Amino acid sequence: MLKRPSSRRRSHPAEIQINLVPMLDALVTMISFLMYTMAFLSFTMIESPLPIVSPETNQHQLRDRPLQLTLTINEKDLLLWSPFDLIPQRTIQNKQDGQPDVLKLHEALIAIKQKFLTENKLILVPKGVTSYDTIVAVIDAAKALEKTDPIIVIKNEKTGVQEQAKTLFGEVVFGNLLGGDE
Amino acid sequence: MRSTIRTRRGRKKIHKDFELQLTSMMDILVIILVFLLKSYTVSTNSFSSVPGIQIPISKTQELTPDSLHLIVTPDAITFENQRVVEFVKTVDSLEKDSAKAQSYAFKNEDLDEGGMRIARLYDALNRAREKAELLRAQSTARDQNGNPLPFDGIIAIQADKRVKYDTLRKIMYTAGAAQFRIFRLLAMRQDQ
Numbered sequence: 588m589l590k591r592p593s594s595r596r597r598s599h600p601a602e603i604q605i606n607l608v609p610m611l612d613a614l615v616t617m618i619s620f621l622m623y624t625m626a627f628l629s630f631t632m633i634e635s636p637l638p639i640v641s642p643e644t645n646q647h648q649l650r651d652r653p654l655q656l657t658l659t660i661n662e663k664d665l666l667l668w669s670p671f672d673l674i675p676q677r678t679i680q681n682k683q684d685g686q687p688d689v690l691k692l693h694e695a696l697i698a699i700k701q702k703f704l705t706e707n708k709l710i711l712v713p714k715g716v717t718s719y720d721t722i723v724a725v726i727d728a729a730k731a732l733e734k735t736d737p738i739i740v741i742k743n744e745k746t747g748v749q750e751q752a753k754t755l756f757g758e759v760v761f762g763n764l765l766g767g768d769e
Numbered sequence: 770m771r772s773t774i775r776t777r778r779g780r781k782k783i784h785k786d787f788e789l790q791l792t793s794m795m796d797i798l799v800i801i802l803v804f805l806l807k808s809y810t811v812s813t814n815s816f817s818s819v820p821g822i823q824i825p826i827s828k829t830q831e832l833t834p835d836s837l838h839l840i841v842t843p844d845a846i847t848f849e850n851q852r853v854v855e856f857v858k859t860v861d862s863l864e865k866d867s868a869k870a871q872s873y874a875f876k877n878e879d880l881d882e883g884g885m886r887i888a889r890l891y892d893a894l895n896r897a898r899e900k901a902e903l904l905r906a907q908s909t910a911r912d913q914n915g916n917p918l919p920f921d922g923i924i925a926i927q928a929d930k931r932v933k934y935d936t937l938r939k940i941m942y943t944a945g946a947a948q949f950r951i952f953r954l955l956a957m958r959q960d961q
Contacts, residue, residue, distance in 0.1 A: 723827050
């Protein structure tokens with residue numbers, strides 16, 4: 588006579604079910620809150636101070652002969668120059684689509700920055716017909732340091748510690764704000 | 770429409786112990802939540818986009834604190850939600866894509882100082898500066914010498930990417946004349 592099989596093997600373990608409804612409520616509430624308070628448009632800004640002209644500053648400049656790196660945005664090219672001829676004048680032709688070659692400009696500015704490490708100011712001289720979009724693109728190329736760019740190390744004058752530069756030419760001033768194109 | 774006996778018989782009955790499977794829905798919601806938390810940005814200013822203008826895109830990642838706000842729309846210049854100066858209307862500017870056709874030219878009577886200063890905008894900016902100075906004088910906040918905090922002179926400029934520098938220069942010149950010393954050119958942040 589066969590023995591009756593054990594009932595232990597047939598018995599199924601009791602299923603534990605977590606009540607997910609309150610967790611679901613919390614998630615839906617959090618998602619709603621995040622979507623309601625989220626800023627979908629993210630603005631950024633390019634800050635530029637008003638150029639201040641004073642006889643004292645002019646006298647200091649004539650004496651010290653700073654780089655005073657100037658970038659003229661012409662209709663067909665970009666012109667990099669220094670009023671005191673501290674760098675050779677360089678012309679960067681626009682691309683075939685008529686837009687300024689910001690990559691070449693960025694490379695040229697990095698080379699200048701490596702020679703003049705403490706210089707942080709760029710004077711921008713756009714023409715009257717230059718579009719706002721072009722101005723923003725040129726300022727981006729002049730200010731931002733990309734991850735692929737060579738590392739530029741500058742000595743912090745306050746602490747005396749060598750630090751990696753965060754911006755290329757961080758201070759951009761409009762040079763012809765108070766006058767005309769010429 | 771009344772259901773027939775056949776369709777009523779064919780309909781499957783739901784068992785009393787039926788439970789909705791919420792696990793997959795939980796998975797979806799958790800993924801949405803993680804995505805939102807990752808890309809969550811809170812705005813600290815009251816700037817908003819304006820219909821009809823295309824804002825340029827910039828790599829700059831600087832946050833934009835709230836400040837006085839000037840918008841150059843295809844039709845006019847708006848300062849602190851008030852229409853200050855209207856541009857010259859041309860036939861082309863009445864087209865659908867008015868920002869493209871707009872010349873952003875000022876009327877001669879709106880300009881002074883050799884065509885560089887926008888008179889109405891100058892008045893509006895001066896009023897805003899005087900109001901800010903009055904509020905600072907009434908405030909309890911003081912500098913080291915006990916004087917009211919100086920006027921910061923910051924203005925945020927939002928314009929279409931096709932606006933020419935000639936228009937921007939006149940605006941910045943006018944703002945400078947009204948003792949605004951710092952210009953914040955607004956752009957859309959490019960995702961890195």
